[in-house]
Amino acid sequence: DAKTTQPPSMDCAEGRAANLPCNHSTISGNEYVYWYRQIHSQGPQYIIHGLKNNETNEMASLIITEDRKSSTLILPHATLRDTAVYYCIVYIPPRSGGYQKVTFGTGTKLQVIP
């Protein structure tokens, strides 16, 4: 069973904020939410992760709902180079005592339009 649900594709105008949703209604208490992205013809790249608090780094912001059943990745000012497939992953990091096989799924294909 898929742990996350993402829309298959989205468009965003260049310079605008891109908001990518992810549903993870069956997330357990010690599972983190991670986001990776894959630019065409490259391997996936880490973006951001969080447990229950909102997070921000130089690439993006992550908003996790209070019930943790969904989250949104925000790219504040999308550029053409942000065109990529974005993966939302729920996972228990080994340091928290879990072992899980990582599942990337099929992600959301974000197209940034000039």
Added chain:
Amino acid sequence: DAGVIQSPRHEVTEMGQEVTLRCKPISGHDYLFWYRQTMMRGLELLIYFNNNVPIDDSGMPEDRFSAKMPNASFSTLKIQPSEPRDSAVYFCASSHAPGLAGTDTQYFGPGTRLTVL
């Protein structure tokens, strides 16, 4: 560091032939992962190693697939015999630990695009 290195970048072969994909992880990383990516199934973990030892190979599709890591700087994924349904992009990744972020962040290679005719 040059990052994770994979070879070849592209491989075209005929059904029934043996295919060997190669990976050089980032120096100092103790974990190495092999993934397969297709349009239908997305990115799937096939197998991963810790300190050259296979830890979880439950993602390997069948006996035609095998992976080895003879030393800390080299791994191979072999398909014998290859079939058209094996056509995919195969990624190798490495990390300090089997997580996804911080010091556990997985760094991916550029991938090998395999086409089996």
